[in-house]
Amino acid sequence: MPVARFRSVVLDCPDPRALAEFYSAILGGTPRVEDEDWVVLEAPGVPRLAFQGAPDFVPPKWPSTDRDAQQFHLDLDAGPTWAEFDAAHERVMALGARPLDLEDREEKDFQVYADPAGHPFCLCRIEHPRAAESL
Incomplete structure (x- = not known):
């Protein structure tokens, strides 16, 4: 219980x-x-x-080796395709997000941003099981 x-x-x-x-x-x-x-x-x-x-x-620091610098972050599903991911990237940037790590997205399937207050969040390219089955 x-x-x-x-x-x-x-x-x-x-x-x-x-x-x-x-x-x-x-x-x-x-x-x-x-x-x-x-x-x-x-x-x-x-x-x-x-x-x-x-x-x-005080916004968290990212990346940082200081254990107190970041307590958590949000992972946001941007969809299964790179086109959806790219559209989500453009939208969050237009809304005021700041990129923290945009490298190697194809290898990682995510990119890290800071929201306007400085909290880190990730846009993730998530392959949904139903989407993969319909391909």
């Missing part, structure tokens, strides 16, 4: 509303402002994301 049920992934940031809008443009859903320091994004098929105001927020 579990002790608790999963509720949210919470990202600290200087501007919760702006960061919620960034992820809403990528994942869908509509940000719900609960107060100036707490915004929630619920989008179909993804875990609930919440954004908490942290005026003294």
Whole structure:
């Protein structure tokens, strides 16, 4: 029997509303402002994301050998084809993402970016079993 049920992934940031809008443009859903320091994004098929105001927020460092520099990152499925992946890349860049590692994508099937607050996230090219079967 579990002790608790999963509720949210919470990202600290200087501007919760702006960061919620960034992820809403990528994942869908509509940000719900609960107060100036707490915004929630619920989008179909993804875990609930919440954004908490942290005026003294310091973005994680990536890459870094310092164990405290990065606690976690988000992996986002950009689709099974390179065309979908390239379109997702262009879209996140237009929304304000900053590339952290764009090398060797064909070997890794992912690229690393920072969101506007500096949190690392990956766009991943995921071959879905049904997509591979239909080829």
